[in-house]
Amino acid sequence: xxxxxxxxxxxxxxxxxxxxxxxxxxxxxxxxxxxxxxxxxxxxxxxxxxxxxxxxxxxxxxxxxxxxxxxxxxx
Numbered sequence: 001x002x003x004x005x006x007x008x009x010x011x012x013x014x015x016x017x018x019x020x021x022x023x024x025x026x027x028x029x030x031x032x033x034x035x036x037x038x039x040x041x042x043x044x045x046x047x048x049x050x051x052x053x054x055x056x057x058x059x060x061x062x063x064x065x066x067x068x069x070x071x072x073x074x075x
Contacts, residue, residue, distance in 0.1 A: 007015070019026045053059035068074045 015026050015029060018024075018029055050059060054061060062070075
């Protein structure tokens with residue numbers, strides 16, 4: 001999928017310098033940033049969903065003692 005974005009000039013300058021100094025393409029670094037950023041965004045929004053379920057009483061919380069007992073860690 002091809003997408004076009006407009007970057008602020010200072011970010012584009014930094015990207016150009018990084019690409020030039022490392023010998024990698026700007027596309028390489030943009031792809032890296034998007035992939036890493038996606039992981040962070042996914043983690044954040046999934047955590048927000050769980051928090052909303054907890055606050056709504058739809059998600060059960062477990063104490064550390066319950067988790068240890070369930071996993072057999074206290075044996």
